[in-house]
Amino acid sequence: MHNKRINxxxxxxxxxxxxxxxxxxxxxxxxxxxxxxxxxxxNDELLMVVIPRTAEQMAAFYEARGFPQRAIDTVxxxxxxxxxxxxxxxxxxxxxxxxxxxxxxxxxxxxxxxEYWDASWEQIDLPQAFRSTFFWTQLPPVVDLHADEPVGxxxxxxxxxxxxxxxxxxxxxxxxxxxxxxxxxxxxECGTTQAQP
Numbered sequence: 001m002h003n004k005r006i007n008x009x010x011x012x013x014x015x016x017x018x019x020x021x022x023x024x025x026x027x028x029x030x031x032x033x034x035x036x037x038x039x040x041x042x043n044d045e046l047l048m049v050v051i052p053r054t055a056e057q058m059a060a061f062y063e064a065r066g067f068p069q070r071a072i073d074t075v076x077x078x079x080x081x082x083x084x085x086x087x088x089x090x091x092x093x094x095x096x097x098x099x100x101x102x103x104x105x106x107x108x109x110x111x112x113x114x115e116y117w118d119a120s121w122e123q124i125d126l127p128q129a130f131r132s133t134f135f136w137t138q139l140p141p142v143v144d145l146h147a148d149e150p151v152g153x154x155x156x157x158x159x160x161x162x163x164x165x166x167x168x169x170x171x172x173x174x175x176x177x178x179x180x181x182x183x184x185x186x187x188x189e190c191g192t193t194q195a196q197p
Contacts, residue, residue, distance in 0.1 A: 038082075041183045045089040048168060048183050051082040053154075054191045065133055070124045078112060079157040079164075079190040087145035091178055094171040095143040095151060102157065104164040112156040113141065144174075163187050 038051035055076040062072050087093040102109040114135075121131050139153030157164060166185045172178030 036084075039185055039188065041185070043088075045087075045172075046093060046170065046181055046183065047084075047086040047088060049084040050166065050185050050188060051084070052188055052190055053080040053082060062134075065130075067130055067133075068124075068126070071121070071126050071130060071134075074120050074124065076159075078159040079161060081155050081157065081188070081190075082152065083139050083155055084150065084152040085145065086150045087147060089172070090147045091172055092147075092174050093145045093181065094176060095140070095145055096169075096171065097139065097141045097155065099169040099171070101167040101169075102164055103167075104161040109157050109161065109164060111141075112158065117156075157190070159190075161190055163189050 036049045038049050040047065040049040042048075058075050058080050059072050062075055067075075085095060097111055100111075102111065117131075117134065121134075137154055139155050140151065143151050145151060166183075166188065168183045168185075170181040170183070172181060
């Protein structure tokens with residue numbers, strides 16, 4: 001069971017890194033060498049990298065996978081951010097995006113999740129194969145990351161914002177009762193790779 005979960009996480013991570021690879025210059029190895037291709041936080045417990053994407057990058061990525069133009073138009077009307085996380089600790093670290101706080105100009109932002117995308121794809125009658133491909137490029141909302149386990153994927157925010165902040169809160173330990181971790185990124189600019197943790 002644990003191996004199945006790891007394989008699923010590996011697919012998600014590879015999908016996210018395939019996105020990074022396909023729309024950033026350099027090889028896979030170069031993409032994850034320091035300095036990372038976006039703002040990052042790193043200590044002995046955790047690595048978190050935030051990579052804002054431009055509308056042009058997202059259009060190219062999904063066009064290359066055969067997405068119809070109406071789906072690409074839906075995607076490029078939003079703010080895509082690729083997230084990569086490595087659990088560098090020896091204990092379980094919980095990725096739970098519901099515990100993250102995203103804000104823009106003092107207002108709370110919601111990640112555009114499965115309900116939003118299901119409704120969007122229904123509206124344009126997007127075939128299931130494309131929906132599945134899109135799903136595999138998204139950051140899962142809940143993952144219990146074991147020691148040395150990575151995960152990656154996109155979060156998507158409304159397209160009417162220019163800058164935003166992330167406060168990512170991680171519970172730790174199998175029972176979620178360990179020392180919590182908090183990571184902050186401020187003034188991230190949609191559509192660029194220039195921001196500061």
